[in-house]
Amino acid sequence: MKLHLNDTFNQQLPADSNASNTRRQVFDAAFSFVSPRVPSHPNLLHVADEVAELLGISQAETQSLDFLNLVSGSSVYPDSKPYAMAYAGHQFGNWAGQLGDGRAINLFEILHNNQRWTLQLKGAGETPYSRTADGFAVLRSSIREHLCSEAMYYLGVPTTRSLSLVTTGDKVLRDVLYNGNAAYEDGAVVCRVAPSFIRFGNFQLFAARKDIKNLKTLADYTIQYFYPEITTSGKEKYLQFYQEVVNRTVEMVLDWQRVGFVHGVMNTDNMSILGLTIDYGPYGWLEDYDPDWTPNTTDAEGRRYRFRNQPDIALWNLVQLGNALYPLIEDIASMEQVLNSYSQQFDSQFPILQQQKLGLQAEYDAHFQDELTTLLTASETDMTIFYRNLANLVKTDTSDEALAKITLAFYQPDKIVTTLKTSWLNWMELYLEKIKAEVGSDEERKQAMNTINPKYVLRNYMAQLAIEAAEKEDYTLIDELYTLLKNPYEEQPQYEKWFAKRPDWARHKVGCSMLSCSS
Ligand code: AMP
Ligand code: MG
Numbered sequence: 001m002k003l004h005l006n007d008t009f010n011q012q013l014p015a016d017s018n019a020s021n022t023r024r025q026v027f028d029a030a031f032s033f034v035s036p037r038v039p040s041h042p043n044l045l046h047v048a049d050e051v052a053e054l055l056g057i058s059q060a061e062t063q064s065l066d067f068l069n070l071v072s073g074s075s076v077y078p079d080s081k082p083y084a085m086a087y088a089g090h091q092f093g094n095w096a097g098q099l100g101d102g103r104a105i106n107l108f109e110i111l112h113n114n115q116r117w118t119l120q121l122k123g124a125g126e127t128p129y130s131r132t133a134d135g136f137a138v139l140r141s142s143i144r145e146h147l148c149s150e151a152m153y154y155l156g157v158p159t160t161r162s163l164s165l166v167t168t169g170d171k172v173l174r175d176v177l178y179n180g181n182a183a184y185e186d187g188a189v190v191c192r193v194a195p196s197f198i199r200f201g202n203f204q205l206f207a208a209r210k211d212i213k214n215l216k217t218l219a220d221y222t223i224q225y226f227y228p229e230i231t232t233s234g235k236e237k238y239l240q241f242y243q244e245v246v247n248r249t250v251e252m253v254l255d256w257q258r259v260g261f262v263h264g265v266m267n268t269d270n271m272s273i274l275g276l277t278i279d280y281g282p283y284g285w286l287e288d289y290d291p292d293w294t295p296n297t298t299d300a301e302g303r304r305y306r307f308r309n310q311p312d313i314a315l316w317n318l319v320q321l322g323n324a325l326y327p328l329i330e331d332i333a334s335m336e337q338v339l340n341s342y343s344q345q346f347d348s349q350f351p352i353l354q355q356q357k358l359g360l361q362a363e364y365d366a367h368f369q370d371e372l373t374t375l376l377t378a379s380e381t382d383m384t385i386f387y388r389n390l391a392n393l394v395k396t397d398t399s400d401e402a403l404a405k406i407t408l409a410f411y412q413p414d415k416i417v418t419t420l421k422t423s424w425l426n427w428m429e430l431y432l433e434k435i436k437a438e439v440g441s442d443e444e445r446k447q448a449m450n451t452i453n454p455k456y457v458l459r460n461y462m463a464q465l466a467i468e469a470a471e472k473e474d475y476t477l478i479d480e481l482y483t484l485l486k487n488p489y490e491e492q493p494q495y496e497k498w499f500a501k502r503p504d505w506a507r508h509k510v511g512c513s514m515l516s517c518s519s
Helices: 049-054 065-072 139-155 200-208 212-226 234-259 307-329 332-357 366-378 383-390 399-409 418-437 442-452 460-470 476-485 493-498
Strands: 031-033 043-047 083-085 088-091 094-098 104-112 115-122 161-174 183-194
Touching: 043 049, 043 065, 043 476, 049 161, 065 115, 065 161, 065 183, 088 200, 094 200, 139 161, 139 183, 139 460, 139 476, 200 212, 200 307, 212 234, 212 307, 234 307, 234 332, 307 332, 332 366, 332 442, 366 418, 383 399, 383 442, 399 418, 460 476, 476 493
Parallel strands: none
Antiparallel strands: 031 083, 043 161, 083 104, 088 094, 104 115, 115 183, 161 183
């Protein structure tokens, strides 16, 4: 297997001068060289063929021992120098100081078809940034990360990718609910792929230490390779960079709100400087529409990262990035303008998105949308099924017929009675009036809606089923879900069973409705 290595990060940025793999504060460095731990019995469970193709790895090569050695950490690719990145961050709103890749190890960068990709193993052992943890990852969370990264990509959401999923043959101790019931689980490694894994926190680390020289080096590097469209110089260059990060972050969050994705841990160290969804931990998908839902048990009390807070939290995180970049820009007024543009962009695009989800080209009607949000929440309605089936309405429907078409989305249809039913019928009546006023045909509206509203998402219980099967060494469901989620907007009659509400057993089950950071 011949790969076109082209390292830049570990060539152009300062390396930790201490070569020992010991946990410590690392100064004056953007990363530390560290080798992955050699697993005892690596076993390849799944490969995302299209990610392999991006890297110039053929399907035949993914079946080779070389490939397994590479993606499991069994051997270091010739002439490569793996490393863990140094970063800091705000966790749940509090400054946490140095964090860094505690269980992620970058292997190398590849240049293929003029695209730069970094390969990174997650769960391949400790690094200088592992703090009190072990550097490993368990099978259940690795399945979740592998499948969700790819599902998000095919949904059209900016994201890091996942090349492969392997089990290591080593056991990892985890206390899933942090209640003193630790148990051994199968260790696993995912090979993540992205142009770069630089986070807001990489900038925050240097800024917090007043290491302006390295802050500038990192910003220059990031702009050179990942924001080549920026051609200004001096302070203007960094201001423009900040603006571009804001723009990309708005796009990412809009997509999350569109598909009903809840990240779960939007700490600044989990915010990609490229506007990619990164670090799939206790994430989840809105099933019954509840804007206040978060899957993360660690955040159960304050629910800082609940679904409807995500746009505001992204802004909060961008403020922190602004604080970090300030020494390079030193112009509060201009930076405030950049931040204001976040809200301007979001406030202008979100209503358009909501209209698109409803298949409407007419002007946004805030009262009508608010009423829908209230109804969806009050009725325990499956978000995905609701929007998908709403596309089946036709202009000649009565409001009763219209309501019947979305009834599949209700978890408890027998509760849609009296005033709640009246409110739904009223809303449907207004909606029918609105679609009648649209110029396009029913079919055109349906087609447009079905490119925005997915039919299939990685429902929390689906990932859980794949996990439970895999724990019994049956990996067929991982492959089935991967195949299904490659075409999330298409009708796939053979997979219609996945267009279904969360089953009752999953309602309050760990791994479905709630997840911890213990992964
Ligand atoms: P996150 O879960 O993404 O919010 O991670 C926060 C910090 O904890 C990052 O620095 C991670 O690298 C680190 N971390 C999380 N899990 C582990 C683990 N099992 N071993 C070592 N470091 C970890
Ligand atoms: Mg993280």
